Amino acid sequence: MSGDHRQFSTVLGKEQNGVIQPILTDLYQITMAYAYWKSGKMNDVAVFDLYFRRNPFKGEFTVFAGLEECVKFIQNFKFTESDIKYLKSVMPTSVEEEFFEYLKELNTKTVTLFAIEEGTVVFPKIPLLTVKGPLPVVQLMETPLLNLVNYASLVATNGMRFRIAAGSESILLEFGLRRAQGPDGALSASRYCYLGGFDGTSNVLAGKLYGIPVRGTHAHAFITSFSGLSELHNRQLVRKGTEEMVDFIPLCQKWLKQLAPVLGFLDDQVSKSELAAFIAYATAFPDGFLALIDTYDVVRTGLPSFCTVAMALHECGYQPRGIRLDSGDLAYLSNLVRQSFEKVARSFNVPWFSSLTIVASNDINEDTIHSLNQQGHSINSFGIGTHLVTCQKQPALGGVYKLVEVNGKPRIKLSEDVEKVTIPGRKIAYRLFGHDGNALVDLMLKPDDEPPKSNERVLCRHPFIESKRAYVCPAKIERLHKVFIENGEVKQPLPTLTELRSKALCSLKSLRIDHRRALNPTPYKVSVSSNLYSFMHDLWLDNAPIGELS
Ligand SMILES: Nc1ncnc2c1ncn2[C@@H]1O[C@H](COP(=O)(O)OP(=O)(O)OP(=O)(O)O)[C@@H](O)[C@H]1O
Ligand SMILES: O=P(O)(O)OC[C@H]1O[C@H](OP(=O)(O)OP(=O)(O)O)[C@H](O)[C@@H]1O
Ligand SMILES: O=C(O)c1cccnc1
Ligand SMILES: [Mg+2]
Numbered sequence: 001m002s003g004d005h006r007q008f009s010t011v012l013g014k015e016q017n018g019v020i021q022p023i024l025t026d027l028y029q030i031t032m033a034y035a036y037w038k039s040g041k042m043n044d045v046a047v048f049d050l051y052f053r054r055n056p057f058k059g060e061f062t063v064f065a066g067l068e069e070c071v072k073f074i075q076n077f078k079f080t081e082s083d084i085k086y087l088k089s090v091m092p093t094s095v096e097e098e099f100f101e102y103l104k105e106l107n108t109k110t111v112t113l114f115a116i117e118e119g120t121v122v123f124p125k126i127p128l129l130t131v132k133g134p135l136p137v138v139q140l141m142e143t144p145l146l147n148l149v150n151y152a153s154l155v156a157t158n159g160m161r162f163r164i165a166a167g168s169e170s171i172l173l174e175f176g177l178r179r180a181q182g183p184d185g186a187l188s189a190s191r192y193c194y195l196g197g198f199d200g201t202s203n204v205l206a207g208k209l210y211g212i213p214v215r216g217t218h219a220h221a222f223i224t225s226f227s228g229l230s231e232l233h234n235r236q237l238v239r240k241g242t243e244e245m246v247d248f249i250p251l252c253q254k255w256l257k258q259l260a261p262v263l264g265f266l267d268d269q270v271s272k273s274e275l276a277a278f279i280a281y282a283t284a285f286p287d288g289f290l291a292l293i294d295t296y297d298v299v300r301t302g303l304p305s306f307c308t309v310a311m312a313l314h315e316c317g318y319q320p321r322g323i324r325l326d327s328g329d330l331a332y333l334s335n336l337v338r339q340s341f342e343k344v345a346r347s348f349n350v351p352w353f354s355s356l357t358i359v360a361s362n363d364i365n366e367d368t369i370h371s372l373n374q375q376g377h378s379i380n381s382f383g384i385g386t387h388l389v390t391c392q393k394q395p396a397l398g399g400v401y402k403l404v405e406v407n408g409k410p411r412i413k414l415s416e417d418v419e420k421v422t423i424p425g426r427k428i429a430y431r432l433f434g435h436d437g438n439a440l441v442d443l444m445l446k447p448d449d450e451p452p453k454s455n456e457r458v459l460c461r462h463p464f465i466e467s468k469r470a471y472v473c474p475a476k477i478e479r480l481h482k483v484f485i486e487n488g489e490v491k492q493p494l495p496t497l498t499e500l501r502s503k504a505l506c507s508l509k510s511l512r513i514d515h516r517r518a519l520n521p522t523p524y525k526v527s528v529s530s531n532l533y534s535f536m537h538d539l540w541l542d543n544a545p546i547g548e549l550s
Pocket of ligand 3: 219361
């Protein structure tokens with residue numbers, strides 16, 4: 001590890017967060033490992049499925065994220081000397097020394113990981129990961145794997161929902177670092193919101209670590225830190241592409257006077273603090289000037305000051321970018337700002353002025369964006385923090401990790417709640433597509449089932465409701481599960497974050513629009529083959545004790 005990346009080690013040529021390690025787990029995994037070991041089960045071969053039972057946010061899709069970290073975690077799984085020392089200090093003294101020797105030697109050479117590709121749109125009950133290997137080893141991975149997948153997939157899905165709400169043309173920026181669940185939660189949020197379709201983040205470390213585009217404007221403090229023009233040290237600006245120095249303050253004063261009758265503001269009411277701050281920012285960053293205009297009053301001073309500085313910059317050969325609104329009625333204000341931009345464009349023959357960027361922020365959530373769309377607005381870009389990263393509508397994805405097979409024998413967990421009954425044994429899932437290219441149904445098969453073929457009819461059954469079944473004649477088939485790790489080797493390429501983002505947007509597009517809508521979406525069908533249906537229901541009956549009425 002270089003001094004530059006103290007907290008991150010490099011695995012498989014990609015950085016792994018140093019927080020992710022075998023003892024980032026629940027104590028019960030270690031105590032179970034001991035009891036498995038004591039019972040002589042350390043070489044039993046177990047299969048666990050990691051899946052969720054319900055899509056988050058009352059939606060009907062989930063974006064699968066976190067797989068790369070799971071692969072790196074499994075590849076790198078090793079207790080260190082200091083882990084063992086610590087575990088000895090917290091385990092009861094009755095725990096035998098040989099167990100710690102066993103823990104020290106543990107590795108994942110015989111662990112196989114089957115998984116759906118990261119960035120795929122996924123659905124309940126279908127395993128995202130299937131982990132096969134020595135029982136204590138794959139049991140120990142339960143908590144960290146769930147931790148790596150649950151929040152990543154939740155926040156990626158949230159990002160995707162904001163993307164759907166805002167449309168493909170809007171620029172979406174993640175501003176959540178200050179409100180996220182701690183430093184690591186913030187990094188995950190930035191990373192997986194980008195995967196889910198955001199365009200950039202304000203989080204500089206996330207930009208450095210994951211190559212996410214970093215973006216930002218400025219804060220109200222920058223405006224309020226200035227009192228007037230006399231504070232400005234740097235009053236000159238070089239005319240772009242020349243060596244000529246322009247006295248920038250008189251130029252701004254000229255534009256203030258010219259703009260007043262056009263926009264209908266009183267030039268003596270324009271805040272000297274705000275104008276000075278804008279001039280200071282513009283002379284520091286003359287290209288791409290974007291100003292926060294709601295510190296004092298958007299109409300009377302923020303907007304006039306921006307237009308003033310923007311026209312002065314233009315006269316010096318620079319192209320300003322736009323404004324940010326961080327309070328008030330964002331629909332009304334953005335429309336008003338756009339109309340003013342159009343007036344300036346017409347009055348001074350600067351057509352580009354009418355299409356300057358309007359960024360909106362301030363406690364925006366998914367519903368706010370839907371409401372703004374309904375009202376009509378002129379916002380091009382949303383800066384979203386709190387509700388995006390904290391996943392306001394649903395703070396956790398309920399992914400679970402369940403044992404489905406031991407030593408080749410299927411295991412089933414029964415529950416009063418049918419949703420919680422596990423689907424036993426190893427399963428392979430396929431996505432079946434219709435002739436219009438849309439995904440029709442996901443189908444789980446037993447590994448010895450004949451895989452479905454395109455243009456051949458296959459019976460798809462609801463896993464639990466006998467009467468719900470349908471024949472499907474798919475135009476195209478995609479195998480969802482692939483081997484990611486086998487015999488200690490990673491078997492699939494690990495795409496870049498940008499590739500995962502494209503994959504997620506593309507995977508979403510294959511989903512019918514009614515599955516994607518925000519309000520009461522149509523459930524997507526998840527089914528099992530006839531063979532798997534009979535297999536699980538036979539096992540269910542075998543394992544359900546028969547009661548007696550008296
Ligand atoms: N046109 C709109 N339709 C629906 N919601 C909106 C609209 N405009 C703004 N909002 C939302 O309404 C809320 C306004 O919050 P609040 O009243 O606390 O802020 P404010 O008074 O405008 O700003 P601040 O308190 O930061 O100065 C925000 O969550 C914002 O995203
Ligand atoms: O509102 P969010 O979606 O979380 O987006 C991030 C917010 O952070 C900044 O201000 P901050 O909230 O720190 O202060 P303010 O709202 O009082 O201006 C920024 O101006 C946004 O309002
Ligand atoms: O760059 C911004 O405008 C920004 C960054 C973080 C939080 N709020 C705003
Ligand atoms: Mg705020």
